[in-house]
Amino acid sequence: MDNQRVAELLGKIARQDQAAFQELYKAFSRKVFAYLLNQLKDHVRAEEVLVDTMYEVWRNPARFRGDSQFSTWLIGIARNKALMTYRARRADEDHDELDDVAETLASDAPDGFAAAAQKQRQEGVQHCMQKLSEEHRECLHLMFYEGCALAEIAQLQQVPENTVKTRLFHARQKIKQCLQRMLEREGVAPGAFK
Amino acid sequence: MSRERFSELLPWYVNGTLSAEDRQWVESYLREHPTAREELDWYASLQQGIADSAPKVPSTIGLAKTMSLIQGDRPTILERIMGFFGGMILTPASAGRAGRSGSGGGALSLRPALAIGLVAAVVVQAGVIATMFGTRGADQAAMMRAGPTVAAEDGPVLKLAFAPDAKEADLRLLLVSVQGTIVAGPGQLGDYYVRVPAGKENDALARVRASALVQSAELVPGVPPRQ
Numbered sequence: 001m002d003n004q005r006v007a008e009l010l011g012k013i014a015r016q017d018q019a020a021f022q023e024l025y026k027a028f029s030r031k032v033f034a035y036l037l038n039q040l041k042d043h044v045r046a047e048e049v050l051v052d053t054m055y056e057v058w059r060n061p062a063r064f065r066g067d068s069q070f071s072t073w074l075i076g077i078a079r080n081k082a083l084m085t086y087r088a089r090r091a092d093e094d095h096d097e098l099d100d101v102a103e104t105l106a107s108d109a110p111d112g113f114a115a116a117a118q119k120q121r122q123e124g125v126q127h128c129m130q131k132l133s134e135e136h137r138e139c140l141h142l143m144f145y146e147g148c149a150l151a152e153i154a155q156l157q158q159v160p161e162n163t164v165k166t167r168l169f170h171a172r173q174k175i176k177q178c179l180q181r182m183l184e185r186e187g188v189a190p191g192a193f194k
Numbered sequence: 195m196s197r198e199r200f201s202e203l204l205p206w207y208v209n210g211t212l213s214a215e216d217r218q219w220v221e222s223y224l225r226e227h228p229t230a231r232e233e234l235d236w237y238a239s240l241q242q243g244i245a246d247s248a249p250k251v252p253s254t255i256g257l258a259k260t261m262s263l264i265q266g267d268r269p270t271i272l273e274r275i276m277g278f279f280g281g282m283i284l285t286p287a288s289a290g291r292a293g294r295s296g297s298g299g300g301a302l303s304l305r306p307a308l309a310i311g312l313v314a315a316v317v318v319q320a321g322v323i324a325t326m327f328g329t330r331g332a333d334q335a336a337m338m339r340a341g342p343t344v345a346a347e348d349g350p351v352l353k354l355a356f357a358p359d360a361k362e363a364d365l366r367l368l369l370v371s372v373q374g375t376i377v378a379g380p381g382q383l384g385d386y387y388v389r390v391p392a393g394k395e396n397d398a399l400a401r402v403r404a405s406a407l408v409q410s411a412e413l414v415p416g417v418p419p420r421q
């Protein structure tokens with residue numbers, strides 16, 4: 001749905017048009033939910049924040065001024081609400097082991113990518129994404145699921161663009177490390193990722 | 195340097211957000227360095243994997259809860275009536291001032307008290323009506339005579355339907371502006387009957403019709419009898 005159609009629907013929502021709201025809701029709910037589930041790792045909580053986010057649109061449709069893609073704006077609201085609601089969950093116990101080794105990983109040897117690509121196509125991405133820190137997971141999600149540009153991610157994460165680049169670099173390293181471990185456990189040559 | 199730039203640009207090339215100039219540069223690099231294509235494939239695979247791992251949920255997820263919130267957001271007719279009368283005792287502004295001054299406890303307690311009072315009045319009125327119907331067989335003629343005396347002020351009234359999002363304070367101001375008093379309603383369709391001073395019905399009608407708070411307005415000969 002393009003921003004022009006979004007603007008039309010928001011105009012109707014400002015006049016309390018519930019049908020327009022439902023159309024907008026159905027167009028964007030899955031994206032917002034996917035983002036929230038990726039961050040919160042909890043279906044129920046993700047749905048709660050989704051409802052809260054969309055309700056905010058109903059109450060203040062004029063807040064969207066068309067400066068960005070509507071989905072990016074919406075995710076910005078969802079992000080803030082998730083942070084406010086579940087700030088206590090930010091400590092992530094799962095990715096500690098990867099943090100320890102991330103900085104010492106080998107460089108991206110070209111021969112490692114082909115095998116990793118094959119593996120992650122099958123099953124690895126979801127598992128390894130969950131091992132990342134919130135910031136890194138969010139960065140990859142915004143980049144490859146939402147298709148956000150560098151500036152948009154920086155705006156959403158409220159950090160400089162260079163920080164996004166750094167996060168992306170480390171996220172990529174960690175994902176590769178995670179996939180490498182999976183390959184090794186399954187008997188693939190350990191030297192594949194030198 | 196070229197290799198570093200390639201690595202930096204490649205993810206954005208894959209997600210389609212690179213400028214045309216950078217895109218051309220990446221494609222040129224890929225032509226010159228065929229082995230770099232493996233890294234491109236890796237990112238493309240990662241992107242596909244992320245897309246595939248997205249939750250398979252219907253687009254209506256959470257919609258019912260959101261609609262419930264939205265519909266709960268609208269004040270009910272009862273809330274509007276309570277607000278209308280409550281506002282005569284204590285306006286929100288005065289409540290805010292009282293609260294900030296630290297002496298608002300007593301003033302703020304007027305609203306619940308008023309609500310209880312109104313409920314009590316409704317209960318008493320319902321009792322009276324029930325008594326009337328209960329004795330209908332015994333003294334029907336007397337009761338029939340008693341009924342119309344309640345609506346002693348016969349004559350034309352305004353039949354109004356208010357906008358769903360109309361605020362109580364705005365409604366009150368509108369009624370004050372036409373010296374109107376609610377004499378009946380809401381009906382099944384949410385209509386209210388408002389009496390205005392005799393001879394001013396048409397002026398009042400024009401005024402309320404011009405208001406965005408009013409969805410429909412008409413002058414009717416009188417309050418319809420109860421069904």
